[in-house]
Amino acid sequence: MITRVVWYWLQLRHNQWLPRKKLEQLQFKKLKTIVSHAYEKVPFYRRLYDEHGVRPDILRTLDDIRKFPVLSKELVRDVPLEDRTAAGVDVSRCTLRTTSGSTGIPVKILEDERSIDYLDAYHLRRLNVYGYRPWQKIIRLTTEPSGRESLGATGDARAGLMKRLRENRMKRLVVADNVNKHLETIMQERPKLIIASPSYFRVLAKTMRDRGISGVRPRVLVTWGEVLDEGTRAYISSSFGSEVYDGYGCTEAAPLGLAWECKERAGLHINMDVVLLEVLKNGEPVQPGERGEVYVTSLFRTATPMIRYRLGDIVTLSDEACPCGREMPLIKNIEGRLVDFLKMPDGRMISPYAVMSAVEGIAGIAKYQFIQESLDRIVVTVERGRDFDPNTITQLKSACNELFGRDLELTVKEVESFPLVRGRKFRPVESQIHMPQ
Numbered sequence: 001m002i003t004r005v006v007w008y009w010l011q012l013r014h015n016q017w018l019p020r021k022k023l024e025q026l027q028f029k030k031l032k033t034i035v036s037h038a039y040e041k042v043p044f045y046r047r048l049y050d051e052h053g054v055r056p057d058i059l060r061t062l063d064d065i066r067k068f069p070v071l072s073k074e075l076v077r078d079v080p081l082e083d084r085t086a087a088g089v090d091v092s093r094c095t096l097r098t099t100s101g102s103t104g105i106p107v108k109i110l111e112d113e114r115s116i117d118y119l120d121a122y123h124l125r126r127l128n129v130y131g132y133r134p135w136q137k138i139i140r141l142t143t144e145p146s147g148r149e150s151l152g153a154t155g156d157a158r159a160g161l162m163k164r165l166r167e168n169r170m171k172r173l174v175v176a177d178n179v180n181k182h183l184e185t186i187m188q189e190r191p192k193l194i195i196a197s198p199s200y201f202r203v204l205a206k207t208m209r210d211r212g213i214s215g216v217r218p219r220v221l222v223t224w225g226e227v228l229d230e231g232t233r234a235y236i237s238s239s240f241g242s243e244v245y246d247g248y249g250c251t252e253a254a255p256l257g258l259a260w261e262c263k264e265r266a267g268l269h270i271n272m273d274v275v276l277l278e279v280l281k282n283g284e285p286v287q288p289g290e291r292g293e294v295y296v297t298s299l300f301r302t303a304t305p306m307i308r309y310r311l312g313d314i315v316t317l318s319d320e321a322c323p324c325g326r327e328m329p330l331i332k333n334i335e336g337r338l339v340d341f342l343k344m345p346d347g348r349m350i351s352p353y354a355v356m357s358a359v360e361g362i363a364g365i366a367k368y369q370f371i372q373e374s375l376d377r378i379v380v381t382v383e384r385g386r387d388f389d390p391n392t393i394t395q396l397k398s399a400c401n402e403l404f405g406r407d408l409e410l411t412v413k414e415v416e417s418f419p420l421v422r423g424r425k426f427r428p429v430e431s432q433i434h435m436p437q
């Protein structure tokens with residue numbers, strides 16, 4: 001509903017300039033509401049909190065949230081979606097999302113109409129800062145071809161005017177498609193803004209340089225999904241002649257909505273009114289400058305609430321004030337979310353997100369990892385999930401053939417569980433061959 005998006009946007013636009021104290025009060029109010037909602041309406045949370053002997057009324061300050069249990073991806077994955085869905089939610093009007101993020105563990109969540117409107121509103125708040133206006137064109141690289149969402153949930157939860165507006169201004173390119181084709185679309189549409197991962201922008205920039213294409217000059221490039229190093233920022237910024245702003249999000253709690261760079265680029269402002277982002281070490285908050293692990297609570301998602309969800313990324317907070325005047329705290333540094341492009345014998349570069357997206361639609365996979373050992377050999381390891389059957393492997397193989405072609409040797413290994421490798425972050429898509437940039 002367009003009026004709802006505008007209403008949310010007006011609130012969010014106001015919030016970004018609130019002093020820290022006020023932001024904390026607002027965050028606490030929203031946190032209390034979502035925790036009570038989860039306890040009252042969601043069977044999974046009711047059971048979990050009862051087992052731990054906690055109830056929403058023990059939440060008296062923000063710090064009290066640490067008395068509540070945290071959720072690992074494995075835990076969320078193993079609880080059926082129905083059990084994590086709030087009573088009264090009309091599933092047929094929701095969008096189903098499946099995501100594995102950087103961990104190779106697919107997790108399903110539902111998004112209702114209200115939450116999609118909210119998502120539009122917080123995107124708009126951010127993009128406005130870069131000079132974007134709602135009627136201008138955006139191209140977004142996505143791993144989800146529209147219509148992929150199934151299992152009773154319809155594609156986009158919204159219909160009518162808002163959907164039409166969105167389709168007119170927002171063009172989705174699916175990473176699985178050819179980069180040259182993407183380039184044609186970008187030249188044709190001349191978007192003001194492109195949203196994609198840093199590694200994808202690199203491939204796009206290199207293709208442009210190789211083909212001698214110039215004149216693709218969107219005003220702004222927005223990156224997400226991977227660490228944006230300064231070398232890549234400079235490379236893609238000069239290739240496109242655009243400003244580059246980084247963002248941090250997670251589909252499970254707030255797509256593109258955890259933190260973002262303002263025009264000062266002094267770090268990433270945490271969206272305190274959209275999420276509660278805890279940075280912890282041994283269960284306690286870290287000091288600015290110290291590395292800690294991210295746990296996230298979505299403050300707006302009610303269909304399948306996410307409270308204290310362990311993301312697995314390591315970040316460092318900053319205690320510096322941003323020159324822009326916003327008091328939403330800054331993340332100085334994000335580590336993790338490392339994924340590689342795969343190189344095919346015929347020279348094609350396959351995005352890790354295309355690989356992840358192909359796997360996430362297949363039932364029965366609890367966790368997975370792709371390792372490219374040489375130019376013509378890829379090994380896929382699959383941890384069997386609850387719905388695993390022989391069909392799982394058949395589907396996986398045919399998805400791989402579609403993606404990679406048949407020119408390389410594909411080995412699929414099944415395991416009961418992945419061994420724990422200490423001191424090294426798990427990478428769902430890894431290439432062991434050297435790739436010149």
Ligand SMILES: [Zn+2]
Nearest residue numbers: 262264322324
């Ligand atoms: Zn700022």
